[in-house]
Structure formats: structure tokens, C-alpha cells
Amino acid sequence: MKNNPIGIFDSGVGGTSIWKEINTMLPDESTIYLADSKNAPYGAKKPKEILRLSIKNTELLLKMGCKLIVVACNTATTNAIHHLRENYDVPFIGIEPAIKPAALKSNSKKVGVLATKGTLSSALFHKTSNDHASGITIIEMEGAGLVPLIEAGKIDSKETKELLDKILQPMLKEEIDYLVLGCTHYPYLMEALRELLPKHIQVIDSGEAVARQTKAILEKNGILRIKGEEATYQFYSNGNASVLRSLLGITGKNVSIDSLDF
Template identity: 35%
Template structure:
């Protein structure tokens, strides 16, 4: 593709649902002149408990939809899809494909941390992608993985900051807390909504890393920028547009006015 011609094309972002909006939020801050197309595959939410085959199939369809909209690059704003489908999607297209895992791994291996905990969906944790990628580069870093499947419904139901959230965090993470970790990686794009609860639980000596600001910074340094006075954001979902519109503003910290329903 001719970069001069495509620099004003939109950037595509997809996730299984609402969580990827925590990534889009930071993309809008770092790339204020870009158009974005966001696709939430709510019909197949969540990806985190699906088979590898289905995760790959769903992700390919999402990428194909975004390509049909002439995007100049795609961000896979879902850790589960990033774990299993990123390389397959990259092989099928010439446009740049970014995932939310590689930038976080890069951040960890270039830091001085000794003990890291990765929180994610069952499938992301099962893939061991964070542990393997970190240890290839920094074998001395201790990495603990923990699946936290109830975090997503807690966030979806707006229960962050409640006793329910605190109880579930303690249920999943009390053993991790005893490990005296240096850093927590939020390996699911829903989890930043719980960041205040997690900070309260672990205290000020544990840094918390999530993909939104890191991938946004990475893109801002590598993508051919657009120059528009009034950038446009388009939202598409495969199910429940009213729910997406109602709850999406919490993830994005910005009102969502119009959502399009599509079939992939």
C-alpha cells in the first residue's frame, strides 16, 4: 500500500466486547488526529473460555471486517485473540497488525523487576505467552500466572469499587500477594477498570502495567500519522448495540452516541 495514500485511512481496533475500549481510550489520547473503527464481537463474548479454533475463527472474521473498511492497520485489543490469532492474521494481510501483548513484554524485559504476576482469562493464561516471551529475554524474572475469570463479569456489571470486587480479588490473588511481586500485568483489557481496587489490595510498592498506554505510545511512534481537524470514531458490534452504547462510556471515559450492528 502507498503510505502517502493510506495515511488518512482509519485505524481498526477489535475486541470480543467492551474491554478493548480501554485501549481505544489511550489511542485517542496519543493519536488525536486519527480516525478509528472499533469492532466489538459481543455475539461471541467472552473469547477467554472458547476453544483455540473458535478464537482464531472469530478473530479472522473481525480482521476481515476491518480490512473491508480500508483500515491502514489493525490493533487486536484482546489478550486472548492476541495470544492465539495474531500471527495467523499477520500472514493473511500486508497491513500492520499490532497486538496488546508484545509492548507489555517489551516494557517488562527493559525494566528492573524481579517478580511479575500476569492476570488474564483462562485461555490467555493457558497459552503461557507472557511467561514464555518474558523468560526468553530475561530468564531470571520470576513470572506467576493467574486466571481471574470472574473479573470480566464484575466489570461488565459495574461492580468495581464494591465489597464484591474486593472479595473476588482476595480470593484469586491472596497467594500472589504472598509472593512479594514487583509488578502486576493486567493481561485482559477489561481489568484496567479494576485498577483502583488492585492498587488498594497490593499497595504502593507494586506497579501495575496494562496495555492501553503502552500500545498507544508504540503506535504513535511507528504509524504514518493523519492530519484531520475533526477525526471520526465509528463503532460496530455483532450483538447488543444498546448495551455497548450504555456501558461503553465507562471503559472509554467518553460518551458513545451511535453503534452499528453487523454480522460477520
């Protein structure tokens, strides 16, 4: 069990931003990543459909022998992780927008959250906001249209930058000093965000915190990988695998990036 892989899934390629953080912190762990690009974005879907897709991905990763599953999707976490933990025996790591650290550090007491509709409308998101943002004004903006552009490999396009600028404007008018990224696709827009945001605005995502939690849960359950053979990194996409390859930018005999219908 210790040498079994960590499973990771997302509604497409965005969760590779989480994979990179996990791989940096736990380079000896083998991983299997599922990019459910065919069904991206989850954020526009109804809760019942998000749950169905999350179950589908979970069961495939379990068939592949995964010892722990990271739900590398904010929308899937907020809509499905409780069910997954109740119904499957492996540990699950979820993702929530990093509202707490932003709220603690904000001087203007105004924090922007950029996320999908499915995350912003979820009960878990509102609980997190209520628990950690007392006295803070949260300005929520739905990043409608951003995920399809990232999935299409248009991260640096004029179209993407113009849409992002339009979405950011209401938050800038409110004079936020922190922007929380509430979707694992959005860290890939960091370069554009740096161009569009005033320099004093800090951008926070959940990647490093998820990696720390993954390590802690592996240690707690006694399932950290035993060093020996080189770790393997497998990536599967049911969409355009070339987008996955370009975002990852990794090669080697221990890396496989393939198309898979799931």
C-alpha cells in the same frame, strides 16, 4: 489511504483502555472500534474458535476501510495474530503482557501476571516469559470471572472487589513487587487494585506501549492521517452498548456509539 480509520477490536469493552491510549497519542486519527461482547471472554475459548472470531472481526474492519488493525485483546493476539499477518495486507498491532519492563524493574524478582486462561496457556506468552524473565519468578493467576463482571458494568461492585481480592492473595503471599495486567479489561479495575494492593506494588499494563507502536507503524508505512477534517470515532457493540458508553464517557458530533450485530 492515509485518512482511512484505524481499526480496533476486542472481546468486548476492555480494549477501550487501549483506544484511550491511542487516541491520546494520535488524536487526529479516526478510529473504528468493535466490541465483540457477545463472545466475551475469548480467554475461556479454544484456539480454533479464538482464530475464527479474530478473522470475523478483521474482515468487518477491512470492509469498513481500516488501514491498520489493533488486536486489542491479549488472547486474540497470542492465538491469532500470526495468522492475521500472514493472510491480510494491512499492518497489525498486537498486545502482549508487559513482562519485560516488570522483570527489569523488580527488586523482589517476583512478578505477578493476571491474565485469562487463553493468554496464560499460549505459546507466545511462554516465549515472552522465557525471553524476558530470566532469574525472575513469574506467579501466574487466571482472572476467571472478572471479564463478565466488567462487561456487565459491575466494575465498582462488592462482588468484583471480593473476587479480585481472592485472585490476588496467592500473588501477595509470594511477595510480588510488580503486577502485570495481561487483559485489556483489567485496567478498568485499577481503582480496586489500588485499594487491595500494598502501596509498594506497581501495576503495569500495555496500553501506552501499544499506542507508541501504533504511531511508529503508521509512520513507517507512510499512512499517518493528513490533518484536515476533524477525526471521527466510531464504536460498535454486539452486546450492551450502554456499558460501552459509560466506560468511554465521551460525546460529540464526531463520536458515534451504536449496537451492531456481527
